[in-house]
Amino acid sequence: MHPIILPKASKISNLIVQDCHKTVAHGGRSATIQEVRKTGYWIINCNALVRHIIYHCIRCRVMRGKLGEQIMGNLPKDRITEAPPFTYCGVDIFGPFLIKERRSELKRYGALFTCLASRAVHIEVVSTMETDSFIMAL
Secondary structure, eight states: OOOEEEOTTSHHHHHHHHHHHHHTTSOOHHHHHHHHHHTTEEETTHHHHHHHHHHHOHHHHHHTOOOOOOOOOOOOHHHHSOOSTTSSEEEEEEEEEEEEETTEEEEEEEEEEEETTTOOEEEEEESSSSHHHHHHHO
16 A cells, blocks of 8 residues: 655665565566566656566576577588489498308498489498408498
């Protein structure tokens, strides 16, 4: 009914607004102003003080911050040029896998060829990790 009138520039007003801002769980400007008035204080130019407190509140900055945007890089020329399948391709070797041939266990590897234009996939068996075996698979 008879609120206590406080100036905007006093330290007490600043502390009251910070406490009310935490009480309303960082709700926003209008909720904080209503909480200040509900507690029995009337701060002159309260709107500007509350805006200042919310602007400097770290938790409010994190909660109301802008979302980051992913910026996609330019695609290589090989990915956007029309070409027959596997004209431009990527290669990955994986393994080893143990296989049984007669009574012995042998290591075998896999070569994964991926077409850059159509995203087609081809898998080939590579017998050893030597250059000649890879060229034969290619």
